[in-house]
Amino acid sequence: xxxxxxxxxxxxxxxxxxxxxxxxxxxxxxxxxxxxxxxxxxxxxxxxxxxxxxxxxxxxxxxxxxxxxxxxxxxxxxxxxxxxxxxxxxxxxxxxxxxxxxxxxxxxxxxxxxxxxxxxxxxxxxxxxxxxxxxxxxxxxxxxxxxxxxxxxxxxxxxxxxxxxxxxxxxxxxxxxxxxxxxxxxxxxxxxxxxxxxxxxxxxxxxxxxxxxxxxxxxxxxxxxxxxxxxxxxxxxxxxxxxxxxxxxxxxxxxxxxxxxxxxxxxxxxxxxxxxxxxxxxxxxxxxxxxxxxxxxxxxxxxxxxxxxxxxxxxxxxxxxxxxxxxxxxxxxxxxxxxxxxxxxxxxxxxxxxxxxxxxxxxxxxxxxxxxxxxxxxxxxxxxxxxxxxxxxxxxxxxxxxxxxxxxxxxxxxxxx
Amino acid sequence: xxxxxxxxxxxxxxxxxxxxxxxxxxxxxxxxxxxxxxxxxxxxxxxxxxxxxxxxxxxxxxxxxxxxxxxxxxxxxxxxxxxxxxxxxxxxxxxxxxxxxxxxxxxxxxxxxxxxxxxxxxxxxxxxxxxxxxxxxxxxxxxxxxxxxxxxxxxxxxxxxxxxxxxxxxxxxxxxxxxxxxxxxxxxxxxxxxxxxxxxxxxxxxxxxxxxxxxxxxxxxxxxxxxxxxxxxxxxxxxxxxxxxxxxxxxxxxxxxxxxxxxxxxxxxxxxxxxxxxxxxxxxxxxxxxxxxxxxxxxxxxxxxxxxxxxxxxxxxxxxxxxxxxxxxxxxxxxxxxxxxxxxxxxxxxxxxxxxxxxxxxxxxxxxxxxxxxxxxxxxxxxxxxxxxxxxxxxxxxxxxxxxxxxxxxxxxxxxx
Numbered sequence: 028x029x030x031x032x033x034x035x036x037x038x039x040x041x042x043x044x045x046x047x048x049x050x051x052x053x054x055x056x057x058x059x060x061x062x063x064x065x066x067x068x069x070x071x072x073x074x075x076x077x078x079x080x081x082x083x084x085x086x087x088x089x090x091x092x093x094x095x096x097x098x099x100x101x102x103x104x105x106x107x108x109x110x111x112x113x114x115x116x117x118x119x120x121x122x123x124x125x126x127x128x129x130x131x132x133x134x135x136x137x138x139x140x141x142x143x144x145x146x147x148x149x150x151x152x153x154x155x156x157x158x159x160x161x162x163x164x165x166x167x168x169x170x171x172x173x174x175x176x177x178x179x180x181x182x183x184x185x186x187x188x189x190x191x192x193x194x195x196x197x198x199x200x201x202x203x204x205x206x207x208x209x210x211x212x213x214x215x216x217x218x219x220x221x222x223x224x225x226x227x228x229x230x231x232x233x234x235x236x237x238x239x240x241x242x243x244x245x246x247x248x249x250x251x252x253x254x255x256x257x258x259x260x261x262x263x264x265x266x267x268x269x270x271x272x273x274x275x276x277x278x279x280x281x282x283x284x285x286x287x288x289x290x291x292x293x294x295x296x297x298x299x300x301x302x303x304x305x306x307x308x309x310x311x312x313x314x315x316x317x318x319x320x321x322x323x324x325x326x327x328x329x330x331x332x333x334x335x336x337x338x339x340x341x342x343x344x345x346x347x348x349x350x351x352x353x354x355x356x357x358x359x360x361x362x363x364x365x366x367x368x369x370x371x372x373x374x375x376x377x378x379x380x381x382x383x384x385x386x387x388x389x390x391x392x393x394x395x396x397x398x399x400x401x402x403x404x405x406x407x408x409x410x411x412x413x414x415x416x417x418x419x420x421x422x423x424x425x426x427x428x429x430x431x432x433x434x435x436x437x438x439x440x441x442x443x444x
Numbered sequence: 445x446x447x448x449x450x451x452x453x454x455x456x457x458x459x460x461x462x463x464x465x466x467x468x469x470x471x472x473x474x475x476x477x478x479x480x481x482x483x484x485x486x487x488x489x490x491x492x493x494x495x496x497x498x499x500x501x502x503x504x505x506x507x508x509x510x511x512x513x514x515x516x517x518x519x520x521x522x523x524x525x526x527x528x529x530x531x532x533x534x535x536x537x538x539x540x541x542x543x544x545x546x547x548x549x550x551x552x553x554x555x556x557x558x559x560x561x562x563x564x565x566x567x568x569x570x571x572x573x574x575x576x577x578x579x580x581x582x583x584x585x586x587x588x589x590x591x592x593x594x595x596x597x598x599x600x601x602x603x604x605x606x607x608x609x610x611x612x613x614x615x616x617x618x619x620x621x622x623x624x625x626x627x628x629x630x631x632x633x634x635x636x637x638x639x640x641x642x643x644x645x646x647x648x649x650x651x652x653x654x655x656x657x658x659x660x661x662x663x664x665x666x667x668x669x670x671x672x673x674x675x676x677x678x679x680x681x682x683x684x685x686x687x688x689x690x691x692x693x694x695x696x697x698x699x700x701x702x703x704x705x706x707x708x709x710x711x712x713x714x715x716x717x718x719x720x721x722x723x724x725x726x727x728x729x730x731x732x733x734x735x736x737x738x739x740x741x742x743x744x745x746x747x748x749x750x751x752x753x754x755x756x757x758x759x760x761x762x763x764x765x766x767x768x769x770x771x772x773x774x775x776x777x778x779x780x781x782x783x784x785x786x787x788x789x790x791x792x793x794x795x796x797x798x799x800x801x802x803x804x805x806x807x808x809x810x811x812x813x814x815x816x817x818x819x820x821x822x823x824x825x826x827x828x829x830x831x832x833x834x835x836x837x838x839x840x841x842x843x844x845x846x847x848x849x850x851x852x853x854x855x856x857x858x859x860x861x
Contacts, residue, residue: 061793063827140829393712399712
């Protein structure tokens with residue numbers, strides 16, 4: 028039986044040049060985050076199914092790749108779907124981080140600045156720019172309730188984008204508490220808030236009128252809806268403090284915090300960083316408790332990163348709430364934007380190829396290998412490869428990969444070509 | 445409900461210092477292999493179940509983490525175990541590489557020198573040094589039928605170990621054809637060869653007498669067994685050519701090839717490399733067709749790497765055989781040996797921590813952030829973190845992580861501590 032050549036649905040094979048670009052981006056991310064004191068951790072790709080379905084993953088919990096229990100003929104024994112599965116592939120790095128911190132916090136400094144670069148899996152419908160296996164680059168600060176966390180996360184992440192040559196991005200910022208206070212003021216019941224926010228989140232797609240229609244359709248009180256819609260009129264350029272003015276004292280306190288975060292994060296980003304208060308920013312995950320943010324890149328319809336404060340999630344593992352705040356970069360989206368910009372990874376080496384005749388004798392072979400090592404010791408890349416029938420085709424193909432010098436080694440002969 | 449803190453069975457959380465050591469080892473591997481012209485590729489962690497169970501994984505096929513089909517209540521609908529599963533986690537990098545090459549060879553040079561660093565998963569019984577998620581570092585040369593492939597693979601891999609500071613290792617080498625020719629000469633039927641080799645493979649554990657007993661127990665012809673055992677007497681120091689002398693002309697041809705590979709690989713390894721012909725080396729996977737090798741490190745009971753030639757595997761994907769040869773390093777075993785040797789990753793930066801008072805004003809905060817950036821621009825690592833109640837405990841903990849300078853930032857005050 029012939030085997031299947033293509034990768035599994037929605038997942039990718041990466042060619043060498045693609046891997047090299049991905050690794051270049053990773054190296055910039057790691058260098059920037061390391062300089063700010065973030066340290067890498069690693070968790071397994073496989074997580075307990077209980078942790079993955081603990082209501083911390085929102086919609087992503089529907090997209091889990093579930094792993095079957097091993098060793099028994101379970102289905103034949105009449106097990107149901109839930110009994111068949113004991114683990115799954117992680118769909119994000121936040122749930123594993125929370126578990127990790129609960130498991131290892133005694134060995135870590137407090138506050139702890141964590142960096143994670145790892146694959147996650149979601150059985151989403153594949154589409155352009157959305158894959159079933161993709162890489163997330165997360166930084167999180169655990170154990171810090173102050174805004175130093177938000178400022179560090181935003182400026183470090185904006186710093187990565189700057190270092191990669193991007194200047195066409197804006198960090199949108201809002202606060203879950205502000206969302207709640209405005210919904211509350213308009214008379215929406217707390218249990219309806221998430222439903223209201225999901226509709227508000229569509230504003231950039233359906234406009235304010237669309238939001239109004241959907242809220243009415245959903246059966247919410249007309250007066251509440253009117254009041255709510257009035258709040259979000261003309262907010263494209265509103266400041267946090269002006270927006271909060273009509274909501275109350277608590278909201279104004281939150282707004283002052285947002286302003287302070289924005290000022291400091293902009294000042295702390297090398298090369299600068301555009302930030303915009305956006306009262307319609309929601310973020311999908313209901314575990315956020317405070318500041319939320321998202322990076323918009325001009326010309327792209329999706330965000331390239333996002334995050335926020337989630338002060339109550341770690342308590343689900345530890346029994347004790349620990350303040351936490353994180354920022355996640357969509358790695359493939361950054362790599363894609365870099366590709367779109369025509370960026371090429373700088374070739375660091377001089378690259379030389381030695382073509383070896385098939386009948387080369389042992390002595391000439393060893394001489395050639397020694398030549399190769401001498402050049403490598405000088406920092407050059409030296410490919411030793413068998414000379415094929417059409418060596419000029421071989422040479423042309425290697426020129427595409429950055430090779431500039433070529434020699435053919437035979438029995439006691441060397442010929443540059 | 446409290447969630448589960450520990451990682452899934454047999455898998456690991458890695459602490460920052462552990463990740464840093466792992467990343468250091470990876471960087472050495474990548475630098476060495478890249479200098480020899482190997483290029484990185486990436487395949488998904490998830491593979492088609494058909495490819496994983498295509499008899500290329502040997503015993504590993506029993507250890508697959510199987511992934512359930514998505515979207516339907518399959519077990520409830522009465523599906524059996526096979527129908528429930530459409531994919532699984534890869535248990536090695538060789539099967540995915542073969543699929544990858546079949547899928548992408550038109551875009552790759554020929555011969556192609558591939559480098560892969562990636563996680564694999566096996567539902568093995570966890571034990572010391574054996575994990576259910578672990579990292580493999582593979583290099584493979586596809587499309588080269590000559591020994592340039594073997595020589596390049598062995599010298600590059602030995603070069604990695606040398607670069608990491610190891611000199612206590614030996615590459616054992618043998619050839620599947622030699623194994624087959626000796627079994628054939630003793631009268632074992634071809635269909636029994638694998639069974640005979642599995643027993644021979646235990647020689648270092650049960651000795652030659654043990655091998656003899658097991659072969660007899662298995663019911664093999666006594667005369668064949670006698671002849672076979674005689675062949676392997678006193679082979680600890682035998683040369684390939686002396687071993688082959690009693691087997692026949694074909695074996696002598698293979699032995700000459702082994703000698704040539706050994707001479708050239710030793711010469712081609714910077715710092716040198718011990719190689720030993722070992723006619724009892726078998727390697728588990730039945731897909732090997734020629735040279736096989738394994739790295740033994742003094743003081744360790746397991747090999748730290750191994751590989752060989754598998755000229756017929758790619759044909760299962762492409763319908764056409766393509767010569768192939770690979771070498772796989774057991775990453776965790778190398779990292780473990782390095783830890784045992786007391787190795788510490790060199791701290792590249794001067795590391796400074798700024799402790800920020802919780803009530804710091806905006807202006808002082810911005811001044812502090814600017815100070816941090818100026819130091820980072822000079823290549824220093826600067827951690828900005830909130831000052832906790834017990835700042836001296838905080839300082840002591842950070843000293844363990846390599847921080848040597850500390851300052852407390854308050855409102856218009858800076859104090860080194």
